[in-house]
Amino acid sequence: MKALVLAEHDGQHIKISTRQAIRAARALAAEVDVLLFGADLTAVAAAAQALEGVSRVRLAEAAHLAFVSAEDAAAVIAALAPGYTAIVAAHGSFARDILPRAAGLLDAGMLSDVLEILPGNDYVRPIYAGNLQATVHNEEPIQILTVRGSRFEPVADGGAASVERLALPAADTRVEHIALRQADSDGPDLSSARIVVSGGRSLGSQEQFAALLEPLASTLGAALGATRAAVDAGYAPNEIQVGQTGIIVAPDCYIAIGVSGAAQHTAGMKDSKVVVAINQDPDAPIFDVADYGLVADLFTAVPELTAALRPQP
Amino acid sequence: MKLLVAVKRVVDHRIRVEPTADGSGVETEGLKTAMNPFDENALEEALRLKEAGVASEIVAVSIGTDAVHDVLRHALAMGADRVIHARHDAALEQRGVARVLREVALREAAQIVLLGKQAIDDDAGQTGQMLAAVLGWPQASFVSELTVADGRARVVREVEGGTEVRSLQLPAVLTADLRLNTPRFVRLPNLMQARKKPIETLDVAALGLDLAPRQRTLRVVEPPARKAGVRVKSIAELVDRLKNEAGVL
Numbered sequence: 134m135k136a137l138v139l140a141e142h143d144g145q146h147i148k149i150s151t152r153q154a155i156r157a158a159r160a161l162a163a164e165v166d167v168l169l170f171g172a173d174l175t176a177v178a179a180a181a182q183a184l185e186g187v188s189r190v191r192l193a194e195a196a197h198l199a200f201v202s203a204e205d206a207a208a209v210i211a212a213l214a215p216g217y218t219a220i221v222a223a224h225g226s227f228a229r230d231i232l233p234r235a236a237g238l239l240d241a242g243m244l245s246d247v248l249e250i251l252p253g254n255d256y257v258r259p260i261y262a263g264n265l266q267a268t269v270h271n272e273e274p275i276q277i278l279t280v281r282g283s284r285f286e287p288v289a290d291g292g293a294a295s296v297e298r299l300a301l302p303a304a305d306t307r308v309e310h311i312a313l314r315q316a317d318s319d320g321p322d323l324s325s326a327r328i329v330v331s332g333g334r335s336l337g338s339q340e341q342f343a344a345l346l347e348p349l350a351s352t353l354g355a356a357l358g359a360t361r362a363a364v365d366a367g368y369a370p371n372e373i374q375v376g377q378t379g380i381i382v383a384p385d386c387y388i389a390i391g392v393s394g395a396a397q398h399t400a401g402m403k404d405s406k407v408v409v410a411i412n413q414d415p416d417a418p419i420f421d422v423a424d425y426g427l428v429a430d431l432f433t434a435v436p437e438l439t440a441a442l443r444p445q446p
Numbered sequence: 447m448k449l450l451v452a453v454k455r456v457v458d459h460r461i462r463v464e465p466t467a468d469g470s471g472v473e474t475e476g477l478k479t480a481m482n483p484f485d486e487n488a489l490e491e492a493l494r495l496k497e498a499g500v501a502s503e504i505v506a507v508s509i510g511t512d513a514v515h516d517v518l519r520h521a522l523a524m525g526a527d528r529v530i531h532a533r534h535d536a537a538l539e540q541r542g543v544a545r546v547l548r549e550v551a552l553r554e555a556a557q558i559v560l561l562g563k564q565a566i567d568d569d570a571g572q573t574g575q576m577l578a579a580v581l582g583w584p585q586a587s588f589v590s591e592l593t594v595a596d597g598r599a600r601v602v603r604e605v606e607g608g609t610e611v612r613s614l615q616l617p618a619v620l621t622a623d624l625r626l627n628t629p630r631f632v633r634l635p636n637l638m639q640a641r642k643k644p645i646e647t648l649d650v651a652a653l654g655l656d657l658a659p660r661q662r663t664l665r666v667v668e669p670p671a672r673k674a675g676v677r678v679k680s681i682a683e684l685v686d687r688l689k690n691e692a693g694v695l
């Protein structure tokens with residue numbers, strides 16, 4: 134039993150969600166290898182070598198992999214697959230793009246957003262925007278899955294894996310990466326932040342979204358999140374949408390402000406340890422998943438909350 | 447240039463589904479159904495490409511029992527030129543759907559196949575990428591902007607931390623995100639007209655594909671509910687509880 138984990142990194146560090154995926158992979162196989170893609174993997178290969186419980190770090194390093202295409206990555210993964218009984222990655226846009234393509238090349242089925250790994254190739258995963266959970270048995274000879282990071286303890290450092298450089302096929306020249314537009318945010322990363330402050334459509338404008346929520350978030354050292362309605366209205370950028378079709382978060386504390394609590398939204402935050410909701414409608418469904426609910430007008434409550442949390446001089 | 451759009455029939459997103467009484471699956475009997483929301487975005491985009499003179503024909507396909515006729519009628523009412531019902535009465539996994547769509551794409555000589563980025567029932571988000579693999583075509587998943595010119599598609603994709611702009615040579619497979627467009631409203635006269643249009647049928651069994659399921663759903667449950675919370679009366683009480691009771695601040 135051997136598993137391959139498709140890793141995500143920023144050139145220096147292995148993402149925490151990959152450390153969580155490694156933990157998941159160890160539930161499936163005694164031996165776990167890690168696969169890295171990139172143009173210059175020198176620094177991150179060393180970081181990967183130190184990951185606890187990893188046997189081998191396999192490097193797919195080439196100039197054209199500065200931005201990794203699903204076309205190139207899936208071809209590499211499919212070629213390596215015969216040596217493995219499982220291929221695992223964190224359920225984010227990177228793996229969601231690549232792994233199904235690799236599964237397609239292998240004519241294998243796969244499982245997305247696995248919450249729990251049970252013995253005997255059984256898995257628990259969410260369906261219907263997390264309203265239900267299905268336990269699925271997978272008969273495939275190779276288990277291909279993306280996992281919900283927050284459900285698995287990240288592996289620490291302390292390993293001493295070997296490193297191996299892979300021979301790579303030529304780049305797929307039919308596809309061209311033109312640009313990656315990244316939002317410049319000085320706050321913590323949304324998917325791993327300890328506190329998330331999330332706003333809905335009721336903030337009313339981009340200016341008010343920023344004016345009310347940013348001071349609160351920065352006081353708390355929190356990341357900002359948003360509902361789809363807030364993103365669609367242009368109040369917040371798409372990459373901070375939380376929910377079924379956005380990012381799934383599980384912070385220690387999630388503060389939902391003027392958020393109605395539609396199933397598609399709560400699908401992305403129900404795993405949070407403590408949920409706070411501020412909404413003027415006492416019947417808003419968000420209160421069903423909130424540990425602390427305050428019925429109030431956000432336009433007065435949020436400035437008051439920010440002021441109360443500010444360190445006293 | 448012909449475009450193929452894959453549309454799935456799903457339970458309407460406003461409905462809260464429940465497990466069957468024996469817990470072996472999902473109770474969908476008698477529930478209101480609709481075209482998967484992302485597939486509506488995919489179809490809308492295809493129709494706009496036709497209206498812009500880029501595409502010549504828009505074909506929609508749905509795989510399933512005769513019940514998929516309602517989403518195919520909806521596709522016709524939105525403006526699809528032709529619709530295909532790929533008839534298959536048993537459940538299909540994403541792998542199987544991709545295999546069937548491959549056959550349809552090749553028969554139709556489609557230059558672009560558009561799908562939704564995920565179906566809101568099983569939330570897999572796999573079919574488009576698997577289809578691209580079995581066709582050997584380039585792919586763009588989570589597309590929120592599309593322009594087609596000179597045999598290439600230029601797309602903006604929604605990815606973690608921002609957006610990616612990429613260009614791909616056609617033929618290609620694209621999966622639509624919700625922000626790609628706002629699907630047009632289907633008016634009643636269009637729906638009435640769609641009733642009169644033909645639905646082509648393709649017998650999936652005749653394709654001779656290995657579609658046997660390899661995944662088995664053992665049980666379906668409601669996730670454990672969060673324990674009931676408290677209503678606080680003031681910001682002061684909220685801050686006090688977060689600090690001293692929950693210990694998260």
Ligand SMILES: Cc1cc2nc3c(=O)[nH]c(=O)nc-3n(C[C@H](O)[C@H](O)[C@H](O)COP(=O)(O)OP(=O)(O)OC[C@H]3O[C@@H](n4cnc5c(N)ncnc54)[C@H](O)[C@@H]3O)c2cc1C
Nearest residue numbers: 333334335360361362376377378379391393398413414431
């Ligand atoms: C296929 C599909 C996928 C989707 N995916 C997602 C997703 O990933 N993420 C997501 O978030 N949504 C998603 N949605 C949309 C989701 O169904 C809801 O429409 C959305 O979450 C609602 O956003 P909202 O709470 O900001 O707005 P609304 O539902 O309009 O709620 C606004 C809330 O603000 C409250 N309010 C108004 N004024 C004030 C005030 N002054 N003070 C305090 N409270 C106030 C109101 O009482 C109300 O509860 C999806 C929908 C579909 C169909």
Ligand SMILES: Nc1ncnc2c1ncn2[C@@H]1O[C@H](COP(=O)(O)O)[C@@H](O)[C@H]1O
Nearest residue numbers: 452453509561562564565570571572573
């Ligand atoms: N039975 C089906 N018939 C037609 N298209 C489908 C079917 N199942 C899935 N699709 C397409 O594949 C997309 C992704 O589905 P999934 O991978 O199941 O999340 C959907 O949005 C549809 O475009």
